[in-house]
Amino acid sequence: MDFRVFVEPQQGATYGDQLAVAQTAEAAGYSAFFRSDHYLAMSGDGLPGPTDSWVTLGGIARETSTIRLGTMVTSATFRHPGVLAISVAQVDEMSGGRVELGIGAGWFESEHQAYAIPFPALGERFDRLGEQLDILTGLWTTPTGQTFDYNGANYRVVDSPGLPKPVQTPHPPIVIGGGGPKRTPALAAKYATEFNIPFVPLDTLKAQYARVAAAVADAGRAADSLTYSAAFVLCAGRDEAEVTRRAAAIGREVDELRSNSPLAGTAGEIVDRLGPFVEAGVQRVYLQTLDMSDLDHLEFFATEVIPQLG
Template sequence: MLSIKNCGIMLEPQMGMTMLEVVSTARLVERLGFGYLFRSDHLLPTDNRRGVDSPECWTSLGALAASTTDLRFGPMVTPIGFRNPALLARMACTLHSFSGGRLQLAVGAGWYESEYRAHGYPFPPFKERMSQFDEAFSVISSLVREGRADFDGSYFSAHTDCLPRPDGKVNVIIGGRSKPLAAMAARRADEWNVFLSPPETYSLLKATFDSALDGRSVVVSETGPFMLGRDPGQLESFARMQASWLKSEASPQETLSRLKARDAPVGSPEEFLEKVGRKVDAGIERFYFQLLAPENTAMLELLAETLKGGV
């Protein structure tokens, strides 16, 4: 049975949140009983808007570590092209130790070319990014799991200890919707996170993932949007609020239709739970619900109530 402790909230601060909003939302998420809070690691808004706040990920994670006590938190996901992998591992171990073992380290190969170019980072083709990711993951996993890396590759090298040592195991997550990343997660990660996908796409990725497991136990999680309301009127109101926050001209009906077309959990609490239940039956064990209008605390509270079985 799905528990609220196996669920979390995903924030997109690059879309205009302030640091204070990130921290206050995390505190609310913790008070409501969720187990996890993730935030994106983007350097620019991902809808091509400019001139809005986009607080840097790892700086804000330090604030979250200091502002919460039980909530597990992390990036979803950190592109390895932004930071040297040995440095990233040390950052992760430092936060994990400081927070009492709560950091979740989710890494990926990156996808948003504009933010790479804007900040002077190279953005090679996917095949090369995968080769870089493979090497980076070797460095990161050695440092966070074993405390030392001795590695020389074509892109990265590291010969160092990782101190402070992590306070307990760091949960290492690989996020991605490609077959190579799904297979790599099965072989080397503690958790595979897939962004919301149509059922047929997820089934193909899950088959690749399952075939590569070789007896390992790896958690499967999903990140994606949702829309929840007690009745059609509230549902439309929440859809309108989300469109306004995202500066979208979509009508509530258009917003809801697009979400349903993507197989997102949408509707009343009962409809929401039915959709999530089907996803659980398909092998998804954890859910990180994307809150695209963080000011909508009423929907966040309804989500918590729904997951606790109070509706």
């Protein structure tokens, strides 16, 4: 079982806050630090304000050495595909080849309105996501010295040198996720190294994993060529009092968290509750860490929970 740290900086975090979490996660042995790609808080005042995901990851790339870095997930509505290809390739070089790109169609209409970003209808957003994935992978894999062209319904590329190239070949791993029953599994089967489903109960996870596995088979891929992951809110503690304190720090109730996340509770409880998810095929878990000031939380999970899971 692989464990990664996942933060939501739009809720209110500086670059320094995120760096501290990334460095703590690296020291504690987590495999990756991922951050959301949002520009507006879902609750609270969001002070001091949003930070751009790829600017932030570029900075963290230079202040870490081993931990992998990525987005959960970059919104395809936020950036032109060529610009995103350059940004990701640059951060891949800055990190020595430690970048992963989680990418999705975008969903939070209010943040688009707040920052003058067009927000097409759902069908068009998925069309654009598919074309962006075509262009990203096309630019990255075009041999140096040759050019890349693309003529889609939403984007056109003419005589692009496809530069810069990322360090990782053929390109950084791509993470695609969500609960869509048709287009999401198809996109994952075509482009993804990893499929992620966040914050869902076990039955929903099983059903979506089955759809994705079927799409992978239909695409002619090996069944084990895709990593299956999930994300859950983290609220762990040495005893009930610590669990309760950490729940209160993120404005949640312990009972509600226990009903919605297998990562809520004491160490032994979490180990037991993760078991059915492991049996369902979860190979990687993202710990949604909502209180970024509580670095001991990550250290506790790394020393008290992870060793029990082998």
